[in-house]
Amino acid sequence: xxxxxxxxxxxxxxxxxxxxxxxxxxxxxxxxxxxxxxxxxxxxxxxxxxxxxxxxxxxxxxxxxxxxxxxxxxxxxxxxxxxxxxxxxxxxxxxxxxxxxxxxxxxxxxxxxxxxxxxxxxxxxxxxxxxxxxxxxxxxxxxxxxxxxxxxxxxxx
Amino acid sequence: xxxxxxxxxxxxxxxxxxxxxxxxxxxxxxxxxxxxxxxxxxxxxxxxxxxxxxxxxxxxxxxxxxxxxxxxxxxxxxxxxxxxxxxxxxxxxxxxxxxxxxxxxxxxx
Numbered sequence: 001x002x003x004x005x006x007x008x009x010x011x012x013x014x015x016x017x018x019x020x021x022x023x024x025x026x027x028x029x030x031x032x033x034x035x036x037x038x039x040x041x042x043x044x045x046x047x048x049x050x051x052x053x054x055x056x057x058x059x060x061x062x063x064x065x066x067x068x069x070x071x072x073x074x075x076x077x078x079x080x081x082x083x084x085x086x087x088x089x090x091x092x093x094x095x096x097x098x099x100x101x102x103x104x105x106x107x108x109x110x111x112x113x114x115x116x117x118x119x120x121x122x123x124x125x126x127x128x129x130x131x132x133x134x135x136x137x138x139x140x141x142x143x144x145x146x147x148x149x150x151x152x153x154x155x156x157x
Numbered sequence: 158x159x160x161x162x163x164x165x166x167x168x169x170x171x172x173x174x175x176x177x178x179x180x181x182x183x184x185x186x187x188x189x190x191x192x193x194x195x196x197x198x199x200x201x202x203x204x205x206x207x208x209x210x211x212x213x214x215x216x217x218x219x220x221x222x223x224x225x226x227x228x229x230x231x232x233x234x235x236x237x238x239x240x241x242x243x244x245x246x247x248x249x250x251x252x253x254x255x256x257x258x259x260x261x262x263x264x265x266x
Contacts, residue, residue, distance in 0.1 A: 033192045072228040100192060101225045107235070108220035112213075114238025115177055118221070121228040 034100050034125045041095060041102035048093055048133050052141040059092075059142035061132040070150040072121040077107070077132045079116035079142065089116030091135045098128035111137075124150050161185050163259040165247065171266045172239040180211065183232040184249055184257055190225040206231050208250045213263065214243035239263060 062076040079089045088111050094104040107118040116134065124130075127150045134142040161184075168179040184206070191203025209221040209231075219235045231249075242265045249257040 072232075076234075096226050099226045101190075103224050104226035105224055106220075106222040108222070110217050110219075112216040112237075112240065113218050114175070114240065115236040117236045118219070119232075119234035120221070120223070121232050122226055123228045124226075 036098040036125075036128075037100055037102060041097055044093070044095055044103045045131070045133070048135065049141050052135075052139060054133070054141045054143040056143055058140075059132055059134045059144045061130065061144035061146050063130050063146045063148050065147070066149050066151065067124060068151045070125075071123045073124055073148060074119065075104075075122050075130060075132075076119040077117070077134070077144075079134055079136075081136070081142075083114065083116060085111055086137070088113065088137050089134050090137055092116065092118065093133050094120070094122070095131040095133070096122055096124055096128060097131060099123075099125050104130075124148060126150055163247065163249070163257055165259045165261060167245070167261050167263070169239075170261065171264050173266050174239065176239050177236050178239050178263070179234065179236045180245070180247075180261075181232070181234045182209075182247055182259065183230060185230050186249075186251060188223075188225070188227060188229045188231060192225070204252045206249050206251045208248075209233055210248045211235065211237075212246045213237070213239075214241060218245075239265060241265065
């Protein structure tokens with residue numbers, strides 16, 4: 001019983017110490033150079049989609065729901081449509097909606113590739129949505145999105 | 158760029174014809190975003206890996222164009238269908254035009 005009381009007290013004390021620290025951190029304003037860039041995000045989206053009507057099927061985006069290390073968040077994209085020499089994926093882009101530079105990267109494929117799958121690691125400035133867009137050889141544009149919570153430890157940029 | 162050679166893993170160096178081969182590759186690179194400042198408050202000049210290419214023989218297989226939101230020591234994973242034997246050549250180029258190369262030989266089983 002004594003030990004249990006001691007442990008419970010320790011937890012309470014720990015919480016009391018940690019909570020103000022977390023508050024202080026989230027209060028520290030985002031550095032100006034790390035502010036989101038919604039205009040660039042919209043432009044990157046619009047440039048990629050063009051006149052196509054984005055479809056929410058056929059593209060799989062895998063990102064952890066909780067990113068414990070925001071300076072290296074694994075992101076994995078793959079086209080799940082059956083591919084052939086006639087139908088292949090030309091390009092996939094990954095966008096981090098609230099990052100200062102939203103267009104994280106481009107993956108480009110050729111008819112020779114024979115698959116459409118790639119993975120990389122992002123750094124995320126804050127909790128946000130990650131988007132993936134794929135352009136198929138027949139002009140279809142596929143989209144997928146996933147929200148990522150960035151641990152309070154800070155910013156990956 | 159880094160002096161250490163790229164680290165590359167290939168799922169199968171002797172694939173059957175048409176088999177999907179998976180490649181994982183990583184290099185050491187600071188991926189300086191241009192957003193960070195040094196001790197005196199001056200911005201550190203941007204230098205990121207701007208392009209990664211993979212070719213099998215003469216055929217382009219995969220291209221990656223990272224932006225500044227890609228993590229340090231960039232890791233890339235991709236797949237392709239093994240259509241022919243040949244050398245898989247991977248090249249990284251950063252914004253100072255420093256290049257890094259890695260090669261893996263693929264032989265159809």
